Amino acid sequence: MKNKWLLKSVSYSVLAVFLLLIQLSQGVNADTISAGSGNRIHFINTKAKSGSDAILLESNGHYALIDMGEDYDFPDGSDPRYPSRWGISMRNYQVLEDRLIRHLDQIGVKKLDFIIGTHVHSDHIGGADEILNRYQVGKFYLKKYSDDRITANWGLWDNLFNYDNALRAAQKRGVTLIQNISDEDS
Template sequence: MLVFISGCSLEFDSQGEVENAPTSAEVENLLKVVFLDVGQGASQLLISPSGKTMLIDAGNNDQEEHMVQYLQQYGVDRLDIVIGTHPDADHIGGLDAVIDHVEVGKVYMPKVSNNTKTFESLLRSIKNKGLKVSSAKAGIKLDWDDQVDVTMLSPILTGLDNNNMSAVVKVTYGDTSFLLTGDAESISEKEMIDSGEDLQADVLLVGHHGSKTSTSLRFLNQVNPKYAVIQVGENSYGHPKETILERLRKKNVEVYRNDLQGTVEFTSDGQNYQISKER
């Protein structure tokens, strides 16, 4: 039985309850991928089997305080890697506060900018910390944890709009895998398919909050996930779109949503998952 370790008070779902406390060996062999509830935005916190940390995105500007609290809740005072998938505010809005409050190793962002105060504030925080931005692009393997393969699959092209320039990250631990897509849309999805990279993943972060511009049928067939997470909150866009929800249902994908279930955690021992949700 896989033992679940939680950094906050979450309920077990139908995956099963755990009665025995974890041993130190079991703790050391777990990968945790947390889809933080940041409302209509996105943020994923990853903690590796050896305790390395990675944060991908940090929600909108109004989530700054929540992001700092989340890191405290999970006992994170250093982020070995920070990734801003693209410069839209609902993904990078809270990153400046995160960088201001914790020690940071490396920062990755795609070569695309935005003429906004949010983007400028992030760049200022990076500069004030004495950090430099490494280019997020396809083909990069991140030096994070010897037991975990972390590869960027996109962006492949240059000069596209912000969403299609999103950094897409595949995380593989043993026989388990996650595909974290930012706001990548159909153009980026096609480029990833055409690249010939292995896109299959057990857990898919549904692109662009469940917008119909993402999660094309061809891409979904390539990924062929067992689980999907939609990072979405109250919004006026109609996210997630019924078209996408129906597409996932037809593929028998088990869907988790931040707006319905709060923060969602996946914990992997390299073979199995324990899934928990906040509500």
């Protein structure tokens, strides 16, 4: 009786591990547009309709990334600078981080010439710190941010938390951070 239970438990465990490995080994289904001559645009989205996305520009072995999507990081409220607020995304189905990294690895990206954070909402720059820590990045374009610029409290979410995480990662990796675009920066 005990051996039968053990055999059944081991069988289910092996099956679960096998299914997990299949899931992890699958590629990302990104929408890719080819413009010929080694130029492509990759649109990487979450399966949810959260709006979390990233756009990878590819040109003859050079890569750039516009937005990095939602990630698993969010403030727990223990730091007064980063309170837990209504609207902070804590749902894993909205996370793009794993899909984005899998897609970049799948096509062989090692270096990003630049990344752009269009704005500080977590579904746009939440994954910036992970990208900066994982890949070589030449420049990071991200406008300066302060919670003081937001006029309605309901729009604060975890903006400052994501902004600070992205800045820390860029500084730690020595990435050129451009926050006010001038002619020299273009």
